[in-house]
Every structure is written in structure tokens, then in C-alpha cells.
Amino acid sequence: MSPHILIDQALEGVADPSSESDIDVLVQGLITRLFTDGAITTDEFNHYCKRLMDACQKRKEAA
Secondary structure, three states: OOHHHHHHHHHHHHHOOOOOOOHHHHHHHHHHHHHHOOOOOHHHHHHHHHHHHHHHHHHHHHO
């Protein structure tokens, strides 16, 4: 499966209010692992980290 699809699905999980509270840490680990393995570029890494931060912020605001 494409790393981009994996990350997109994981980020959707962060946005889901019924997901586990520590899902953001797991998604951060996934993004970092795919970057260090060379599956995504630096620009993609930065893009996904920004999306993760935005999703986490929205989750905090909803709580």
C-alpha cells in the first residue's frame, strides 16, 4: 500500500473523535518511520506533520 494512503487513513483516524487518545503519537511515529525509511520526501514529511498538528488542534478544540 502506498505510504500516502497509509498516512491519509491514519490522519482520518486522528480526526475521528471516537479514536483512542494516543492515536496522534502513533501517527507521528508512522510519519517519522516512513520518512526515515525514505518512503516520503522532506516536503511530504513537513506537509503530513502540519496536517497532524492541525488535526490535533481541532481535536483539542472539540473536547
